[in-house]
Amino acid sequence: MENVDYSLYFIMGSMNVDNPFSILEDALKGGITCFQFREKGRNALVGNEKKAFAQSCQRLCAQYGVPFIVNDDVDLAIEIDADGVHVGQDDACATEVRKKIGPTKLLGVSVHSVEEARMAIEAGANYVGMGPVYATPSKADAKPVAGTSMIQHVANLYPDLPIVGIGGIATHNLGPVIQAGATGVSVISAIASAKDAEMATADLKGAFLQWKTQKSTVQG
Numbered sequence: 001m002e003n004v005d006y007s008l009y010f011i012m013g014s015m016n017v018d019n020p021f022s023i024l025e026d027a028l029k030g031g032i033t034c035f036q037f038r039e040k041g042r043n044a045l046v047g048n049e050k051k052a053f054a055q056s057c058q059r060l061c062a063q064y065g066v067p068f069i070v071n072d073d074v075d076l077a078i079e080i081d082a083d084g085v086h087v088g089q090d091d092a093c094a095t096e097v098r099k100k101i102g103p104t105k106l107l108g109v110s111v112h113s114v115e116e117a118r119m120a121i122e123a124g125a126n127y128v129g130m131g132p133v134y135a136t137p138s139k140a141d142a143k144p145v146a147g148t149s150m151i152q153h154v155a156n157l158y159p160d161l162p163i164v165g166i167g168g169i170a171t172h173n174l175g176p177v178i179q180a181g182a183t184g185v186s187v188i189s190a191i192a193s194a195k196d197a198e199m200a201t202a203d204l205k206g207a208f209l210q211w212k213t214q215k216s217t218v219q220g
């Protein structure tokens with residue numbers, strides 16, 4: 001899959017939200033550019049229920065031309081022919097995942113250092129996720145807050161590597177993430193916990209475009 005737009009990357013599962021399917025639909029209407037199906041933790045669906053829900057989200061994403069990426073579960077991603085898979089440092093080995101999914105599916109890898117970024121590139125990652133930039137309410141086992149300095153470091157070293165900032169990102173604090181060199185931002189709660197998910201998505205998109213324009217104007 002080529003020319004993926006990572007600018008506004010929404011992550012969600014069925015846990016902790018009342019109507020995940022309608023939130024996803026609102027997020028798609030509002031303009032998300034990538035979606036990650038992240039079904040894990042307490043109250044997460046398993047087995048056939050998980051697969052059926054994943055497939056309904058996948059069909060919806062396809063209607064909007066938005067890539068559908070599965071978190072952690074490489075076998076599910078292959079079984080339902082998802083557009084890609086995202087793995088962290090404690091998940092399946094990225095090199096092995098690339099071998100399993102083949103050359104065309106998207107591979108995202110969470111990284112926290114230059115060395116992890118280098119290894120992700122070697123493994124054939126299409127993009128990396130870097131966080132938590134800010135404190136996050138959505139991941140109990142998140143690493144300590146990292147800010148934006150490592151994003152800036154990795155972006156300078158690997159200018160062609162798409163970087164998605166993640167963790168506590170919202171409209172009001174998205175600017176420094178883009179200024180540091182991130183290609184896009186990934187969010188859960190800024191959309192999933194919003195009163196109006198479509199409007200929240202449109203606001204995030206507007207803020208992203210504003211900061212991106214400002215960055216390219218300054219860079220010339």
Ligand SMILES: Cc1ncc(COP(=O)(O)OP(=O)(O)O)c(N)n1
Nearest residue numbers: 086087088089110129130164166186
């Ligand atoms: C885009 C993106 N970046 C980072 C992560 C975190 O992945 P991981 O460290 O494997 O943690 P879990 O999400 O699996 O709990 C991500 N999912 N997406």
Ligand SMILES: Cc1nc(C(=O)O)sc1CCOP(=O)(O)O
Nearest residue numbers: 131132136138167168187188189
């Ligand atoms: C899934 C995930 N991964 C993180 C990381 O730092 O790797 S932070 C995170 C949760 C992001 O949710 P919210 O936008 O609500 O903070």
Ligand SMILES: [Mg+2]
Nearest residue numbers: 072087088091
């Ligand atoms: Mg993971």
